Amino acid sequence: MTAASDPGVTAQNDAPEPATGVVLRAEGLTKKFGQVVGLAGVDLHVGAGEVLGVIGDNGAGKSTLINCLTGALTPDSGQLYLDGEPVVFRRPQDAREAGIETVYQTLGVAPALDIASNLFLGREIRRGGVAGQLFRFLDQRAMQQKAEVFLKQLGILTIQNMKQSVETLSGGQRQAIAVARAAAFGSKVVVLDEPTAALGVKESNLVLDMVRQLRDRGLGIVLVSHNMPNVWAVSDRIHVQRLGTCAAVLRPQTHTMSEGVAIMTGAAVV
Amino acid sequence: MGVSLITMTNSVPYFIAMQDAAKAEAPKLNFDLTLAAGKQDGDEQGQIKAIEDAIAKGDKGILITPNGPGVANAIKQARDAGIYVIALEASLPASATDFTFATDNVNAGTSIGEWAAKSLNGKPARIAMLGFFNDKAVSFDYQRHQGFLKGMGIDVKDPKIKGDEAPTGKYSGGDYTIVCNEATNGAEEPARSALETCLTKDPSINVVFAGSEPIGFGAHNALKAAGKQDQAIILAVDGGCTGVKGVKEGRLSGTAQQYPGKMAQIGLDAMAKYFKDGTKPTVTPGLDFHDTGVNLVTDKPVDGVKSIDTTEGSKNCWG
Amino acid sequence: MTRALSGDAPTLPQEVQRTLHAHPAISPTLILVAAWITFTVINPRFLQPGALSLLVQQTAIVAILAVGQTLILLTAGIDLSVGAVCVLAAMVMAKITSEQGVPGVLAILIGIAVAMAAGLLNGILVTRLKLPPFIVTLGTLSIFTAIALLYSKGATIESGVLPGELNSTGHTWSVGAFRITAGVLLVLLVYVVVGVALRKTAWGRHVYAVGDDAQAAGLAGVRVGRVLLSVYVVAGVIYGIGAWVMIGRVGGASPNAVVDANLESITAVVIGGTSLFGGRGGLLGTLLGALIVQSFSVGLALAGVDGQFRLLAVGILVILAVSVDQWIRQVKA
Numbered sequence: 013m014t015a016a017s018d019p020g021v022t023a024q025n026d027a028p029e030p031a032t033g034v035v036l037r038a039e040g041l042t043k044k045f046g047q048v049v050g051l052a053g054v055d056l057h058v059g060a061g062e063v064l065g066v067i068g069d070n071g072a073g074k075s076t077l078i079n080c081l082t083g084a085l086t087p088d089s090g091q092l093y094l095d096g097e098p099v100v101f102r103r104p105q106d107a108r109e110a111g112i113e114t115v116y117q118t119l120g121v122a123p124a125l126d127i128a129s130n131l132f133l134g135r136e137i138r139r140g141g142v143a144g145q146l147f148r149f150l151d152q153r154a155m156q157q158k159a160e161v162f163l164k165q166l167g168i169l170t171i172q173n174m175k176q177s178v179e180t181l182s183g184g185q186r187q188a189i190a191v192a193r194a195a196a197f198g199s200k201v202v203v204l205d206e207p208t209a210a211l212g213v214k215e216s217n218l219v220l221d222m223v224r225q226l227r228d229r230g231l232g233i234v235l236v237s238h239n240m241p242n243v244w245a246v247s248d249r250i251h252v253q254r255l256g257t258c259a260a261v262l263r264p265q266t267h268t269m270s271e272g273v274a275i276m277t278g279a280a281v282v
Numbered sequence: 283m284g285v286s287l288i289t290m291t292n293s294v295p296y297f298i299a300m301q302d303a304a305k306a307e308a309p310k311l312n313f314d315l316t317l318a319a320g321k322q323d324g325d326e327q328g329q330i331k332a333i334e335d336a337i338a339k340g341d342k343g344i345l346i347t348p349n350g351p352g353v354a355n356a357i358k359q360a361r362d363a364g365i366y367v368i369a370l371e372a373s374l375p376a377s378a379t380d381f382t383f384a385t386d387n388v389n390a391g392t393s394i395g396e397w398a399a400k401s402l403n404g405k406p407a408r409i410a411m412l413g414f415f416n417d418k419a420v421s422f423d424y425q426r427h428q429g430f431l432k433g434m435g436i437d438v439k440d441p442k443i444k445g446d447e448a449p450t451g452k453y454s455g456g457d458y459t460i461v462c463n464e465a466t467n468g469a470e471e472p473a474r475s476a477l478e479t480c481l482t483k484d485p486s487i488n489v490v491f492a493g494s495e496p497i498g499f500g501a502h503n504a505l506k507a508a509g510k511q512d513q514a515i516i517l518a519v520d521g522g523c524t525g526v527k528g529v530k531e532g533r534l535s536g537t538a539q540q541y542p543g544k545m546a547q548i549g550l551d552a553m554a555k556y557f558k559d560g561t562k563p564t565v566t567p568g569l570d571f572h573d574t575g576v577n578l579v580t581d582k583p584v585d586g587v588k589s590i591d592t593t594e595g596s597k598n599c600w601g
Numbered sequence: 602m603t604r605a606l607s608g609d610a611p612t613l614p615q616e617v618q619r620t621l622h623a624h625p626a627i628s629p630t631l632i633l634v635a636a637w638i639t640f641t642v643i644n645p646r647f648l649q650p651g652a653l654s655l656l657v658q659q660t661a662i663v664a665i666l667a668v669g670q671t672l673i674l675l676t677a678g679i680d681l682s683v684g685a686v687c688v689l690a691a692m693v694m695a696k697i698t699s700e701q702g703v704p705g706v707l708a709i710l711i712g713i714a715v716a717m718a719a720g721l722l723n724g725i726l727v728t729r730l731k732l733p734p735f736i737v738t739l740g741t742l743s744i745f746t747a748i749a750l751l752y753s754k755g756a757t758i759e760s761g762v763l764p765g766e767l768n769s770t771g772h773t774w775s776v777g778a779f780r781i782t783a784g785v786l787l788v789l790l791v792y793v794v795v796g797v798a799l800r801k802t803a804w805g806r807h808v809y810a811v812g813d814d815a816q817a818a819g820l821a822g823v824r825v826g827r828v829l830l831s832v833y834v835v836a837g838v839i840y841g842i843g844a845w846v847m848i849g850r851v852g853g854a855s856p857n858a859v860v861d862a863n864l865e866s867i868t869a870v871v872i873g874g875t876s877l878f879g880g881r882g883g884l885l886g887t888l889l890g891a892l893i894v895q896s897f898s899v900g901l902a903l904a905g906v907d908g909q910f911r912l913l914a915v916g917i918l919v920i921l922a923v924s925v926d927q928w929i930r931q932v933k934a
Contacts, residue, residue, distance in 0.1 A: 105822055120820045122813040124880040129806055134822030136803040148803040180622075193821075293746075293857065295756045416908030445907070465908050469857035470757065471850060475659040479902045482652040483644070496757055496855060503852040507773065507780075508651075524757060531761075601756050 034096075035060045035232040036081070036112070036201045041090035043076050050076035051087065052256035058201065058232040063223060065243040066236045067276055068253030075205070077253060078236055082114045082203055083107035094200065113198030115190045117206040123179035123186075128152070128159040130178050131193050162196045163188075166222050184215025191222045201232040208242055220246050240269045252276050284314045284341040285553065287546065288332045290349050290371075290420075292319035294468070295522050295601030296542050297347070300370065303543030304345070304550060311554040316341070323468075324418040326352035337363050343553045345546065346379075347371040350420070354378045366556060370545045372571050373421035381563050382571035383549045387425035387519070388432070388441075390538035393578040393587065394517035395433020397536055398489055399454045400584040401515060407434070407458040409489040410480040410514075412473055412497050413444060416465035423493060426519050430491045434458070461487055466497050473500025481508055492518040495525030495537060502533045521579060522601035529579055530592040536580035539590075543600050545574045622929045625874040625882055629889035632872075632918070636893060640900030647903055650778035656892070656899055658782055662687075662850060662858075663865045664891040665788045665843040667873075668795050669720075669836030670866040671887045675799075676812040676832050677879025678734035682723060683840060684862030685745035688855075690716035690844035692749050694767060695758040695854030705766030713841030719745055720837020724830040742863070749856055757855040763848070770849025784846040791842060795835075796884045808832060813880025868915065869894055872922045876930065893918065 037057040043050040051073050058064040068074040079085035081092070083101030092099050094110055101107040104114070114120075121130045129136075137151045137158070138144035144151070156174040166188070178186055187207055194202045204223065208216040216239070223246050227233050237243050243250060244264045252260045252275050260275050267275075274280035287304045289297040301317050308315035316339070318332035326349045333356040336344050343366045346357070354374055357367050361380065372384035398407075411430075414423040419442065427444040431437075435454030439446045445463045452458065461484040464476035473496065481487060481504065490505075492498035498518035505511045511533075518525060521539025528534040552563040566573040578587065579595035611619070621627055641648040666683045673680045694712030697703040703711065719741065726737040760768050770784035799805035807828045810818035819825045844854075851858050873890025875882025894915055901911045 104820060108822060114820070116820055120817045122810040122817050122821075122880065124813040125806070125810055129810075130821075133806070133810055133818065136806060138803060147798075149801050150803055150806065152801075177622075180619075293750050293755050295754065298755050417912060462902065463907075464902070467857070467860055469860060470852065470855045471662065471847070471858045472861075474851070475655075475898075476902075478655045478659065479899050482646050482649070482655065482899070483903050496857065499757070499759070499852065522756075524759060527759075601754075 033060055034058070035094065036234075037093040037096075038081065039091050039093070041077070041080050041087045041092075043073075043080060043085060043087050049256050051080065051090075053090070054253070054256070054258050056081075056251055056258065058234055060200075060232050061227055061230045062248045063227050063233040063235055063246050065247030065250040066234060066253060067238070067240070067243055067250060067272060069276055072253040072276070073256045074236055074253050078114075078203060078205055078234070081107070081234065082112060108197070111198060111200035113194035113202050115187075115194045115202065115204040115207050117209060121178050121186055121190055124177055126175045126177050127163075127181075127189055128155045128174040130189055131155070131159045131162060131196065133193075135197065158196075162192050166192050166195060166225060182215065184211050184218050187211060187215070187219055188222065191219060191226075195222070195226050195229075195231075198226075198231060201234065202226055203234040203236070205236045206238065207235070208237065208239055216242060240273065244269055244272075254278060283312060283343075283557065284316065284336075284339055285343040285345065285550070286316040286318055286332065286336040286339075286341050288329050288336075288344060288346040289317075289319045290323055290329075290347050291321070291325070292317070293322075295524075296520060296540075299522075299600035300347070300542040300546045304546040307547045307550045311550055313343075313550065313554070320349045323414065323420045323423075324349050326350045329353045330356040333357060333360050336360065337365065341365060342557065343368070345370055345549045345553070348374050348421075366553060368549045368553060369571075370542075370549055371421070373425075376570035381552065383545050383552070383563070383574055384571050385540040385542075385545065385574050385576050386569075387422045388429035389573075390519045390540060390576045391426040391429020391431075392433035393576060393589075394491075394519065394536055394538050395430040396587045397433075397578055397580060397584055397589065398430075398491075398515060398517055399434045400587055401535075401582065402455050402489070404455045405488070406456055407453055407489050408484060408487045409434075409458060409460050409491065410477055410487045410501070411444070411460060411463045411491045412466050412476055412501060413463070413491075413493045414465060414468045414497075419443075426493050427491070430517070459484075466493070466500065468494050468497060470496050470500035470503070473497040474504045477501045477504035478508070481505075481510070485510075486513075488514045490514050490516040492516055492534075494518060495520040495522055495528065495534065498525070498534045498537070499528060502528075521577070521595065521599055523596060523599035524601060526579055526592050526595040526599045529581065529595070535582070536578055536589070537595075539577045539579045539595055539598065541574050541576075541598065541600075544598075548572075548574070618929060618931075621925070625929070626885045626889065628922075628925055629873050629886050629893060633889050633893050633896065636896050636900060640896065640903065643900070644903040647900055651780065652899075654780040656895055657785055658780075658850065659899070660891050660895040661782070661785050661788045662843060662847050663862060663869055663894070664888060665791055665846055666840060666859070666862050667866040667869040667887045667891050668791055668884060669839040669843075671870050671873075671875055671882065671884055672795070672799075672808065672832045672836050672839075673734065674812075674867075674870050674875050674877060675808050675879055675882060676829055677815075677877075678727065678812075678829075678832075679738065679867065679877070680723070680734065680833075680836060681738040681863050682719070682742040682745055683866050684859040685742050685749060686716050686719045686837060686840040687844045687847060687859050687862060689719065689745050689749040689752075690841045691847050691854040691858070692753045692758070692856060694844060695763055695848065696752065698764050698767060699758055699762045705764035708764075709766060709845055712844055713838055716841030716844060717834055717837040720833045720835070720840070721830075723837070724833030727833065728826040728829045753854075753856045755856050757851075757853050757857075759853040760848070761853075763853065767845070767848050768852075770846045771852065772849070782849065784849045787842065787846055791839060792884055792888055795839070799884065804828070804831065809880050811879075865894065868919055871926075872918055874922065874926065876926050877923070878930075881926075881930070890922075 034057045041054045080087045083104045139149045139151045143149040159174045250262045320328040367379045369379040369382040428438040462480040466473040495518045515535040519538040525537045555561045578589040690712040698708040772783040869891035873886030
């Protein structure tokens with residue numbers, strides 16, 4: 013497939029730019045798994061205070077793309093830029109330390125642990141002095157107070173007890189915890205992988221509200237979803253992934269959902 | 283010429299003494315010795331496998347302390363394959379093997395039982411019975427137990443079932459009560475806990491039957507911790523050097539000394555003789571096996587019970 | 602969204618389920634109290650101070666080994682090599698003092714180091730070779746047992762030939778009619794230290810997280826392999842301390858002392874409410890679980906029940922405990 017005959021590339025070049033500065037940019041990402049091509053040269057960017065939707069059929073390379081952005085996979089070639097600086101992520105920790113948080117499809121919360129512990133898992137607040145430095149004693153009060161603040165900021169303070177274990181929460185509440193964690197620590201970009209897949213309508217709306225709040229705080233958001241109404245509801249731009257490449261970048265104002273699906277499935281080209 | 287020694291286990295000094303003696307004797311007789319053992323007491327499957335291995339290897343002789351009647355069939359296969367099989371424990375019928383060199387565990391129990399009965403001197407006996415197992419029937423376990431009661435003059439009812447004797451009644455010197463009947467796996471700690479529980483049940487226990495010397499030491503520790511070490515006599519079976527030393531120090535009142543090393547040694551010798559000119563070993567008069575003997579080791583001999591002192595006992599001890 | 606707002610009042614079983622879920626130590630406490638009352642009614646000697654002191658002493662070894670077992674079960678693992686590691690450490694402590702003349706304190710430290718190395722081996726096999734803990738410890742059970750037997754020739758080393766430091770865990774004080782041993786105090790100290798570490802430190806939080814959902818913990822930035830490895834090493838150290846406690850209690854180092862420790866420690870942990878599937882439970886429950894098992898053993902013996910029936914009773918308790926755990930885990934929002 014040459015670049016000139018690829019409708020996706022054309023579309024990408026015509027794609028609308030974000031209103032503010034680009035925070036995360038990917039150029040020419042490729043990834044092969046043996047003979048199987050996961051990504052065949054994908055470009056993507058998201059601006060601060062912008063929601064980029066990512067849609068695509070199963071096998072289109074959505075997950076591979078997301079994993080390359082968040083450090084779960086390292087691309088074979090291509091380059092990531094964060095705030096214009098080239099970056100390489102070898103592990104999820106690298107991406108996280110650089111300010112990219114991910115909300116995983118599998119929730120990524122430990123059900124038996126309480127809310128505060130989950131919010132701070134792997135990044136616990138420790139006490140001062142020897143107790144905290146050497147013995148890694150936790151400052152549980154600080155974690156609970158901060159947890160309460162996080163949840164309050166995101167408007168999900170219907171959960172009152174930060175000591176409540178996560179498994180006693182509803183699916184939407186659990187997802188809210190996962191999003192809150194990303195929001196609390198993601199300084200630049202938050203990637204959400206199918207955040208509403210297991211949720212009902214009301215709970216999905218709660219999560220979408222949180223996405224808008226994060227956007228309003230100036231974070232760049234990448235939202236991967238199969239749920240077209242959700243994507244159309246919150247995205248500023250929509251990246252359509254097809255056969256390992258970017259088939260088009262749309263705006264919800266200019267394209268309808270069925271047009272998007274048609275491009276996604278190859279029934280139409282841009 | 284290949285021979286195999288298959289012991290019940292290889293984790294207790296008794297069988298290690300047997301193995302060591304065999305290892306020392308085998309080269310003298312030009313035997314190529316293989317050691318095998320069950321995983322734990324009562325492990326018939328492990329022994330059956332060891333017998334099958336011996337057949338497959340083309341061994342000419344097997345010495346075995348059977349873990350139970352389940353190995354009899356495998357022994358028959360070995361004999362059908364022309365292997366000469368000697369038992370070092372009299373738990374199978376004599377006809378199951380070509381010959382048996384064994385210590386009589388019932389006799390061992392009886393000797394300490396008689397001593398206990400005599401030394402009580404007519405006082406009521408309050409007895410704690412500390413055996414090995416309560417989850418399986420293993421011959422040496424019930425034979426020692428029943429032998430002890432027999433020695434005290436108590437009716438054992440079914441000789442293969444421990445614990446079915448009457449809880450109270452008359453022994454040869456007076457009244458008896460069996461306070462408890464506990465399993466210890468043959469180890470110190472469970473034995474200590476078991477006797478502690480027995481003492482809670484009846485603080486006046488004055489006779490402790492210990493199925494082995496480690497059991498006896500565990501019992502001693504329980505009595506000592508309760509400040510009752512002078513109140514009860516502790517009788518054990520084995521005759522290891524640690525046990526004889528325990529008798530000398532007064533931690534055990536007496537122990538029935540057996541000779542596992544001797545069994546292995548004369549077993550191998552008999553095998554060599556048979557291979558050479560077909561001479562068969564002879565049984566002890568009145569028994570259907572050759573009794574390698576047992577001696578009561580105590581420094582407090584009583585009339586009418588044959589015993590040796592600890593100096594004598596330490597000459598032939600093992601472990 | 603919250604329970605209070607959901608509208609429908611929970612039924613009594615749901616309430617019970619939630620309460621047990623929030624406080625997993627409740628059910629073992631209830632079982633222990635009920636058992637003590639029952640056994641005391643049957644035989645009043647059961648609750649005498651002397652008998653109670655003995656009960657605690659008898660529980661000590663299994664109780665300390667169960668601390669290590671709890672840590673490993675919390676990570677959704679299992680350790681079948683507990684008893685073998687403990688015996689190996691005890692034999693090393695006793696042999697190097699009695700035969701090589703190593704000073705007591707040093708011998709204890711070396712014994713603990715050997716147990717720690719054994720734990721490290723388990724941990725490396727689990728984390729680096731990614732083998733299931735059941736298989737790893739099944740294998741090392743045989744390996745450590747064999748080493749201990751070859752090293753000791755199956756013989757007990759009597760306390761008489763050991764220096765005072767090794768026997769010191771058997772030292773007894775009288776407090777009124779109660780008798781407390783140094784070993785029991787040491788075991789309680791281990792419970793407090795490990796208990797605090799589990800509840801109050803980042804490490805403890807990570808142990809729970811790894812057992813609860815290793816993938817989620819890893820995604821959240823917890824170094825799963827490291828946490829697992831540390832758990833096996835800490836468990837090894839605890840088994841080493843257990844070996845010292847055992848020498849005091851047994852009155853020497855015996856290669857056959859804790860033959861049943863593997864299953865007994867798992868039994869104590871499970872009865873204490875720690876889940877076999879990881880992430881749930883704690884040390885308080887384990888201590889109660891160990892006491893329950895020993896209380897049943899002693900109580901039924903004092904009641905004149907045969908050993909076989911005691912085995913039966915403990916078996917029923919285990920099934921019951923696991924069923925309750927399963928039920929509690931199904932708690933819904």
